[in-house]
Amino acid sequence: MKRFSDREGRTWEVVPGRGSWGMHVALFVPSGHEGPIRQAELAVSAISEAMDEIDRADDARLQQLLDGSRYRDE
Numbered sequence: 001m002k003r004f005s006d007r008e009g010r011t012w013e014v015v016p017g018r019g020s021w022g023m024h025v026a027l028f029v030p031s032g033h034e035g036p037i038r039q040a041e042l043a044v045s046a047i048s049e050a051m052d053e054i055d056r057a058d059d060a061r062l063q064q065l066l067d068g069s070r071y072r073d074e
Contacts, residue, residue, distance in 0.1 A: 002054055003031065004062045010035070014062060016042075016050035024050040026065050027072065038069040 002014045010033050017027040019039065024047055028038040042065075044050050057065070 014054050028066055037072040039072050040065040040069040
């Protein structure tokens with residue numbers, strides 16, 4: 001898990017997850033504010049790679065993923 005504050009000052013916990021058809025995603029879970037869970041697809045083939053990508057990501061990369069994310073239930 002990684003904590004991230006977006007450009008609006010909201011804090012998110014970012015964790016790897018699984019999407020449909022074996023896809024791996026970064027899940028953005030609200031922390032300290034209300035809102036839906038969001039997910040962004042990652043171009044990886046294993047959950048361990050997803051964990052590594054999230055761990056290595058700087059704030060700019062996490063913001064980019066959040067900008068391209070969608071609601072988890074979509």
